[in-house]
Amino acid sequence: MSQKTTLDSxxxxxxxxxxxxxxxVCAPPMPQGIRDLLPGTLxxxxxxxCLWGRNMLRSVWKTLIIVAGSSIxxxxxxxxxxxxxxxxxxxxxxxxxxxxxxxxxxxxxxxxTIGAFLLLTTVLLLVGSRIPLARVLFRALCWSPVGGLLxxxxxxxxxxxxxxxWSLQHTLGxxxxxxxxxxxxxxxxxxxxxxxxxWQTGMGLLIGLLLASDSLGRDTAxxxxxxxxxxxx
Numbered sequence: 001m002s003q004k005t006t007l008d009s010x011x012x013x014x015x016x017x018x019x020x021x022x023x024x025v026c027a028p029p030m031p032q033g034i035r036d037l038l039p040g041t042l043x044x045x046x047x048x049x050c051l052w053g054r055n056m057l058r059s060v061w062k063t064l065i066i067v068a069g070s071s072i073x074x075x076x077x078x079x080x081x082x083x084x085x086x087x088x089x090x091x092x093x094x095x096x097x098x099x100x101x102x103x104x105x106x107x108x109x110x111x112x113t114i115g116a117f118l119l120l121t122t123v124l125l126l127v128g129s130r131i132p133l134a135r136v137l138f139r140a141l142c143w144s145p146v147g148g149l150l151x152x153x154x155x156x157x158x159x160x161x162x163x164x165x166w167s168l169q170h171t172l173g174x175x176x177x178x179x180x181x182x183x184x185x186x187x188x189x190x191x192x193x194x195x196x197x198x199w200q201t202g203m204g205l206l207i208g209l210l211l212a213s214d215s216l217g218r219d220t221a222x223x224x225x226x227x228x229x230x231x232x233x
Contacts, residue, residue: 007212009054010212011203012050012207013051013211014049014140014202014205014208015021016046016047016050016204017199018201020039020043020047020196020200021201024039024042024170024196025100025196028174039071039196039200040073040074041071044071047066047070047123047204047207051127055163056127056216057127059126062126066122069118069119070119073115073119073122075184076114077117077118079101079150080109081108084111087176103191108148108195109145111151111152112147112149112151113144113148114208116144116146116148117140117144120206120210121209122145124136124140124207124211143210146201147203150202150203153198154196156191157194158185160192161192161198162184162185162189162194163185166181166184167181
């Protein structure tokens with residue numbers, strides 16, 4: 001990286017997650033397949049633009065991998081959470097008529113953790129300079145539970161934050177005339193919207209913090225090398 005990751009870079013990456021999630025929430029109706037990949041795609045594009053703007057990313061193919069990887073990561077995260085919810089012997093049996101109005105903390109945590117691990121691994125490998133694969137995997141594994149906690153918190157903010165996002169959709173004319181807040185809560189859409197906003201914002205901040213720690217570590221090592229080189233034997 002040609003520029004150190006500073007506090008403003010951390011905040012910028014957090015805003016990238018917030019902005020991309022807000023764009024997803026406010027997106028017009030579209031086919032289900034596109035809708036499934038849209039959150040991760042917008043997140044990857046937003047992160048990449050910020051990394052380019054801070055001179056931390058200067059490769060087109062790495063950018064494409066981050067965007068494609070992010071779109072797949074969020075989809076896989078949702079599938080993992082759904083798998084835990086419906087097929088784990090420890091999860092309560094769900095009434096299909098309830099849709100996704102209720103999700104267990106275990107499903108939310110596992111889905112958020114898996115998504116965080118895959119996203120952190122992808123970004124740290126491509127953006128971090130000369131970081132061994134084993135160290136990247138270890139750091140991603142250690143920090144990925146943060147993504148799980150963000151998933152649990154984000155979903156449970158559905159009645160509050162999700163309601164605010166529903167009001168925004170309603171103001172923009174993106175909700176049907178008979179599609180009220182109660183329906184959005186009952187069908188789980190409000191929970192999904194708030195989860196997306198919290199998870200992407202938090203992951204953007206976490207990526208920025210990890211890149212900042214790498215930058216600080218390199219600067220410290222470089223100064224130590226310079227001091228040792230200038231010290232007479």
